[in-house]
Amino acid sequence: MKRNPTAFLKEEFDALVAQKLNWELRTLQGPSRPHSVVDGKEVIMLCSNNYLNLSNHPKVVEGAIEAAKKYGAGSGSVRAIAGNMAIHEEVERELAAFKGTESSLVYQTGFAANAGLIPQLADKGDIIISDALNHGSIIDGVRLSKADRGVYAHNDMGELERVLKEADGKYRRILIITDGVFSMDGDIAPLDEIYKLAQEYGAMTYVDDAHGEGVMGPDGRGMSAHFGLEGKIDVEMGTFSKAYGVVGGLVAGSRDLINYAFNKSRTWLLSGSHPPAVSGAQLASIKVLKTEPQHVKQLWENTNYFKKELVEMGFDTGNSVTPITPVIVGESAKAKDLSRRLIEEGVFALPIIFPMVAKDKARIRAMMNAGLKGDDIDYVLSTFEKIGKELGII
């Protein structure tokens, strides 16, 4: 009998379903905003990375519309050939100025930035030293490199130093990569210490600030600004898909870095450039961050209030120091029950369970948002309290 060439599609999908590891997609009927309609039900949105609600900011929406009118719906090419528009370059100039770096480069997505740039920074005979909890796009970028990979336990600076010591002398280049803000626990990397160690051992530093952009540091300039290290981290990578409220990857650093990056990154060279509407929205979003500090301020007011109240009720919010607020409940079943009940009550928060986190650390992950009003947060809190008691969590 001839083999069935596509039988695996169904078989493997069925296996995922059996293990409950498959994704069931939910649909938003309308924009992603603090009050969203998900699968037909109005909910308070606690799962979005749209921290500042900029995706709905009139100036950002207008930026997209105007750019589409002026430049059309698509760019027609990759940037290296005929798809490099003035608006793409304008975004990069504006971004570098905002980040306090010499230069910047926009990729199609953050994932494309990590997958395209990391393998170009370290090759055979080099070593990439990576935090154990780094994002999957970093892991994939590292996989594409021919360099050795050393992993250090999450945020363990003692271990990072020991690995650096081992690597010193044995490798041509050393590249340290870390997330700025870790998206499961909402804790942050000690960039000051990492920078110091990197200086000491002559290592390059690469920070994925996807969740720090627009959130951390003055005006949301990111983790390097938070630590007073503007322009000192060798590669600051980030994304427009979260706090900026649009889409697109970004890299900020020296002119040398940017020249090297776009000449070498295959994901950048071989993939069509952003539609003008995307660039227009990015540009407007950076300008809003520069001129309207109230959004970042509101995000932190909401975050601090939300966390303080949760902890006072007796919830465990782990090591979070950012708007990413894990509510750790223990067993998977409990986290699922809590999420189900929250959604029933109109609060959209999803469970994070094993194997995403340890078996006894199942949680709800709530993301604070600048667009939530005091009443909204109070409703969320009272709902957490009610259901927390109902389920014996607090």
Added chain:
Amino acid sequence: MGGAVGLKGTDDVSDKALLLGAKERSGPRALEMLTELLALYHGKKIPAALFTCSNEMGANELEKAGILDYETVYDSPDDTSAKDTRLACAAFMNGKVDLIVFCGGDGTTRDIYETVGRKVPILGVPAGVKMHSGVFGMNPAATAKTLKEFIDGRLSAASAEVMDLDEELYRQGEWSVRLFGTALTLAEPHYVQVGKMCFEEVDEEAVLDDLAEYVTDRMREEGGLWLLGPGSTVERVGRALGVEKSVLGIDAVENGRLAGSDLNEKGLLALLDGRGGARVVLSPVGAQGFILGRGNLELSPAVLRKLLKMDGGEKCDKPDFDALMIIATPAKLAATPVLRVDTGDAKIDSTFDEKGHLLVATGYRSLRLVAVGSGND
């Protein structure tokens, strides 16, 4: 030899099947494990078919725990011995069980391994004096948890060393633990994060292949003489090279070809004589994570001094740890988070204590720093 029990999956769940064997003093530990297992299922029927042996080889403990739904496949005599363990295992194998659970120590493990080989995974409830083999749960309760995970279909098989005292040397007054083979046991599937909310289960076999490929690439790049230590992890390297590597002994490879097989101390010293050095590929063996001193006594202090370049004058104090290439899968490291050495030479042991950690390859080009020590600080 004491009791034994067996279990087999009901239709709706799986056809998993298990056996439990117990030794004289291990009855209470078997009972503790079974009681815990029953509690994990909230006193409901365990969704697996159980096979056991009569009386104290299993049936007694099952009854005491209140588990009455089992089938006896071996009638044990009043006075049991290692022979009964083997016969019981043969009976379980005939019944095509999916797992053999037993109670005992290294001796029982060996008896079972000799009959079962790598055909069926084995899981030990720790109840012996010597437990160097990597097939035991931490304690009866932890073993029950592992068992439940297996019955529920969440565990996969992985290799573990069967180790025991070398009786011959023991009779000569020397305490030395030998590697007898690599059995199959249960392991947690190891997950790697491939995206924020996206995980892939890592196939242990695939990781072993990656490790072997990494080592062989390094061999090709660096050239020179390479020694391959014992155990199933390092055996993969031999397989990747296409050479006949002995599972339990130390072999030498140069230019992709076997340069010595199952070498003893003398053979190793002869091979190293007049050379600038060699690299040795080692993997932690047994439940305690030994990289030196268990299962590879051929790497004697004299051999190690040569390898680590501790045999010449002023360099003596600065061992060359680069001579060691340690490889281990993440699943194995999770079970033995500290590497141990017991070389029989206090000076060499203490250099490892001072170093405190070694880089261990855990996959293709993937390295992890792991603590190392002699345990006598």
